[in-house]
Every structure is written in C-alpha cells, then in structure tokens.
Amino acid sequence: MTLLIDNIGELVTNVVGAGDGGPLGIRRDAALLIEEGRVAWVGAAADAPAADRRIDARGAAALPGFVDSHAHLVFAGDRAAEFVARMAGQPYTGGGIRTTVAATRAATDGQLRRTVGRLRAEALRQGTTTIEIKSGYGLNVAEEARALRIAREFTDETTFLGAHVVPVEYTDRPDDYVGLICGPMLAAARPHARWIDVFCERGAFDVDHARAILACGQAAGLGVRVHANQLGPGPGVQLGVELGAASVDHCTHLSDADVDALADAPTVATLLPGAEFSTRSPYPEARRLLDAGVTVALATDCNPGSSYTSSMSFCIALAVREMGMTPAEAVWAATAGGARALRRDDIGVLRPGARADLILLDAPSHLHLAYRPGVPLVTHVLHNGVPQCQ
Ligand code: NIG
Ligand code: FE
Numbered sequence: 001m002t003l004l005i006d007n008i009g010e011l012v013t014n015v016v017g018a019g020d021g022g023p024l025g026i027r028r029d030a031a032l033l034i035e036e037g038r039v040a041w042v043g044a045a046a047d048a049p050a051a052d053r054r055i056d057a058r059g060a061a062a063l064p065g066f067v068d069s070h071a072h073l074v075f076a077g078d079r080a081a082e083f084v085a086r087m088a089g090q091p092y093t094g095g096g097i098r099t100t101v102a103a104t105r106a107a108t109d110g111q112l113r114r115t116v117g118r119l120r121a122e123a124l125r126q127g128t129t130t131i132e133i134k135s136g137y138g139l140n141v142a143e144e145a146r147a148l149r150i151a152r153e154f155t156d157e158t159t160f161l162g163a164h165v166v167p168v169e170y171t172d173r174p175d176d177y178v179g180l181i182c183g184p185m186l187a188a189a190r191p192h193a194r195w196i197d198v199f200c201e202r203g204a205f206d207v208d209h210a211r212a213i214l215a216c217g218q219a220a221g222l223g224v225r226v227h228a229n230q231l232g233p234g235p236g237v238q239l240g241v242e243l244g245a246a247s248v249d250h251c252t253h254l255s256d257a258d259v260d261a262l263a264d265a266p267t268v269a270t271l272l273p274g275a276e277f278s279t280r281s282p283y284p285e286a287r288r289l290l291d292a293g294v295t296v297a298l299a300t301d302c303n304p305g306s307s308y309t310s311s312m313s314f315c316i317a318l319a320v321r322e323m324g325m326t327p328a329e330a331v332w333a334a335t336a337g338g339a340r341a342l343r344r345d346d347i348g349v350l351r352p353g354a355r356a357d358l359i360l361l362d363a364p365s366h367l368h369l370a371y372r373p374g375v376p377l378v379t380h381v382l383h384n385g386v387p388q389c390q
Contacts, residue, residue: 003034003385004051005062009364013042013061014336014349024328024366027190030099030303032062032354033113041352055380055387061365065129065357065381066312067338067348069157070225070249070270070299072146073116075105075137077302083278088190092279093230094203096305097137097165104147112172113151117300123310123389127378129357130338132299134197136161141185148192157342159195159225160186163213165204178209196222196281200236207235213241223343229253230275241265247297247341252276252284261312262294270297270342273308273318287324297337298330317373327370356385 011019011030018025033041038380041049116133123131123286133155136145144162151158162181170177186196195218200210202225214224222386224243228236230250237258240248248262251268258348262269269289276283289296297313301307311333319330339348346355360380361368368377381388 001035001053002040002051005052005358005360006048006054006056006064007034007045007059008032008057009059010061010366011042011350012061012066012331012335013351013368014332015351023332032350032358034382034385037043037356037386039350039352039354039356042350045067053286057360058365060379061361061363061368062358063361063366064335064348065383066127067130067245067342067344068123068128068302068310068312069132069297069341070134070301071131071134071310072118072134072161072301074112074133074135074151075100075104076107076111076115078308079311082305083308086280087117088277091257092231092281092306094165094199094201098168099139099142099166100304101139101192105143109146109150109245113153115152116154119310120241122358123302124381124383125269125378126311126313127383128310128312129359129379129383130342130344131155132157132159132195132342133229134159134161135189135195136164138162139164139167141180141188142299144185144360145188145192148189149346152192156194158193159197160189160222161191161199162189162296163198163205163210164185165199174209179214181213186216186220187208190220190222191234193222195225197225197227199227200265201227201231201234203231207239208293210236210243211239211243212386213380214239218243220271225249229258237262241267246343249299250284253282254285254288259288259292259294262289263292268295268297268337269321270299270341271323272299272301273315273323274309275301277318278307279311283318283322285323286329290325290329295337295340296329296333298333299338299341313369313377314373317370320370321373329366331366331369356382358382
C-alpha cells in the first residue's frame with residue numbers, strides 16, 4: 001500500500017540543502033509518497049508517482065509532526081486554584097508538586113491510564129506525533145515503576161524522574177532518598193525507561209545529589225536529561241553538559257558560562273515557554289542561545305502545575321512573540337529540535353527513510369502557526385504513515 005500526499009503548497013522537510021536552502025528545507029508545490037510507514041519519496045508535485053491512495057493537500061502547508069520532548073502526563077487531579085493564585089501574583093515554587101504526588105498515589109491504574117490517554121490523544125490531534133513522558137509524581141519504588149509502566153503504553157520515550165522533589169516522608173533525610181532512587185527505585189524503573197532526569201534546583205536536588213542520581217542512571221544504561229536553571233541561576237546546565245546530557249530543559253536563567261558550555265556541546269537547550277506563560281515568569285532568552293550557536297528545542301512541559309498545555313503550536317507562537325525566535329527557528333525547534341533532544345534521526349524530518357509522521361495545516365505556510373495563535377490549524381495528522389482521526 002502506498003499513499004501519496006499531493007499538491008503540497010509548502011513542504012517543510014528540515015533537510016538541509018533541500019528546497020529553498022534555509023534550515024526548514026522548504027519545497028514548494030511538492031508531493032510526498034509513503035510506503036510501509038516511512039517516507040518513500042519527496043519531490044515536485046509535477047513528478048509525483050502513482051500510488052494506491054492519494055490525499056490532495058490543495059496547496060496547504062505540510063510539515064513533520066511535532067516532537068514534544070518534555071511532558072509530565074502521568075498524574076491525577078489538577079491545580080487550577082494554584083494557577084489562579086499565580087495569575088493574582090503568587091509566585092511558582094514547585095511546592096505544588098507534592099499535591100499532585102498525593103493525588104497520583106491515590107489514583108487507580110485505570111484513572112492514570114485514562115489521563116495519559118486523554119492527553120496523548122489531545123496532543124496527537126494538535127499534531128504531536130512523538131511525545132516524551134516522565135514519571136515524577138510517584139516518588140516511591142512502586143509508584144515510579146507504575147507511572148513508567150503506564151507511560152510506556154503510550155510512548156517509547158519514557159523518562160524516570162524519581163528525582164522530581166524529595167517526598168514529604170524523606171524531608172529530613174534527602175541522602176536516604178537519593179540512595180533509594182539509585183538502588184531499588186532505579187532497578188524497578190529501568191525496564192520501562194529510556195531516560196533519567198533530575199530537577200536540579202534550589203528546593204529540589206542540589207548539584208551533588210543530581211550528579212549522583214544521573215550517574216547511576218547512566219551506569220544502568222539510561223540517557224541523561226536535566227530540569228535545569230528554571231527558577232533561578234544554578235549549576236544544572238553545566239552539570240548536564242558535563243554528563244553529556246541529550247538535553248537540558250527550561251534554561252530560563254543562564255549565565256554567559258552556561259551559554260558558552262552549551263555552544264560547545266552536543267547537548268540541546270529545550271525551552272518550555274508554556275511554563276513561563278503559566279507561572280508569569282520571564283521567558284528564556286532563545287535569541288541569545290541561537291546567536292551563540294546552541295541547538296534549541298521547544299516542548300510543552302505539559303503538567304498540571306507549571307504548564308497545563310499540550311499545544312506545540314502555542315509554544316511556537318510564544319517563542320516567536322516573546323523569545324525572539326523567527327517562525328522558521330521555532331518550527332524547526334518544535335520538530336527537528338525535539339528530535340535532537342531525544343537523539344532521534346528518524347523523526348522531525350521528511351526525507352526518504354524517515355518515519356512518515358507529518359501534519360497538514362489549514363494554511364499556506366508554516367508562518368501561520370505563530371501568525372494565527374490559538375487557531376486549530378492542524379487538519380491532518382499522519383503517524384507512521386497512518387492518517388489519524390481528526
Ligand atoms: O517542569 N520543574 C519541575 N517540574 C515541572 C513542574 C511540575 C509541577 O509543578 O507539577 C516543570 O515545570
Ligand atoms: Fe518539566
């Protein structure tokens with residue numbers, strides 16, 4: 001079975017050197033052939049091969065599906081009241097994480113599975129074809145393993161975040177909690193996780209604890225990611241670079257040394273503007289990172305506390321309006337950038353051999369994702385070459 005997407009007015013390939021020569025590798029009046037879940041051919045619509053089925057894009061824009069490389073979907077309850085208080089001037093401290101931990105521990109497997117499934121479906125409808133899902137609201141051996149087991153039902157990109165905060169029962173013994181994470185919790189999480197993450201921040205884990213936790217995860221074969229420099233300046237970004245992290249996430253408060261370290265490293269800076277929006281915080285300085293040559297990704301950080309959005313389009317609009325990114329840079333960061341942050345070369349790009357994860361917009365250009373904020377422009381989502389119900 002082959003499927004041809006024909007009459008694409010603007011095709012964003014993210015293939016350097018293709019099309020217009022820009023970073024998005026834009027081809028105009030293009031077509032794309034899919035076979036067995038992969039892109040089989042990309043070229044001019046005039047040269048399109050015959051196929052078993054055909055979708056007429058009618059001049060619309062097509063681009064790789066969004067890669068949301070940072071989300072916390074395994075939770076119960078919500079914290080709408082906390083959001084309302086913040087909008088009235090209360091600061092975000094991360095203290096509400098413990099509220100969600102209590103609600104999550106009290107939930108059944110079925111309740112958690114329904115929440116993850118609802119949010120995964122919500123994201124997919126909006127064009128997110130790959131999503132990373134973290135644990136981090138269980139914070140004991142059984143609960144972290146349960147969260148990852150459920151997350152694994154929805155994605156291959158699962159992240160063990162037992163080091164989200166120190167749970168109340170270990171408040172006076174953080175060293176013991178770090179021992180628990182590196183011992184039985186890691187052993188229980190490992191079969192269900194690809195990555196390990198630590199919230200390295202004042203009030204969460206200090207740099208020594210964070211290094212110890214990430215090192216034992218790495219020794220067990222997990223890739224490293226870090227929640228770093230979200231609420232204030234700190235050592236998280238440089239720790240991530242030191243350990244060869246795939247990504248350091250948030251990057252809201254960066255020193256020149258942090259930016260220099262990232263510029264010289266393969267580590268991606270993943271920016272999460274939904275969190276700044278929902279916590280009324282200053283946005284990360286994307287322009288400064290890009291001008292220094294740092295690879296930037298955009299992700300939602302979808303969680304019930306700091307950023308309850310699953311919309312990558314919204315993050316693109318914020319990045320353009322508030323963070324000095326061009327629409328092209330923001331779209332690249334939300335697709336190819338996310339793929340880099342997950343160390344994947346089969347997604348975030350549309351070239352022969354890549355996974356056929358792509359979206360069509362009710363718009364002639366990717367520019368409209370930022371230009372028309374809040375508008376549901378995604379009309380078609382193809383995941384592994386299969387059209388999803390819209
Ligand atoms: O990435 N910063 C730490 N963790 C989440 C927030 C989690 C929460 O508030 O529930 C974040 O913003
Ligand atoms: Fe997060």
